[in-house]
Amino acid sequence: MTLYLTFPVAMFWISNQAEYFEEYVIRRKREDQRRELEEFKERMRKQREERLLRTAQQNS
Template sequence: MQVAQRSRMGVKSDMFQITLYLTFPVTMFWIANPAQWFEDLIQQKKELWPPEENQCQQLEDFKGKIRKQQEKLLAAAQQSY
């Protein structure tokens, strides 16, 4: 009879430990990492270093080159079959 009571108490303490192990890190993350703080930080960086128009155009040109290469590779692969 005493063995059965001891095992039930062990399950209760295990459940408490699991709950504590799961809630503590989640709660600390929720407290320490507010989303508004990250949004404000990103907004400040955008104000300090706005994207240059030249960079945007270079990026679009690079994307176009990659698309052309992909189309060539796809066409070559289809011809080989």
């Protein structure tokens, strides 16, 4: 009976300890943001190249 009461309370207490997860969350967000930024840069680069090619083809 004690185990049934102790386990959920312990899991709740551990999951609410910010210092255990704070570093992990910050690192994870930075990795995700870098990846998204690189993908965004690549999309913008492709769009600019396509736009330049279209204008070059129209001018020639």
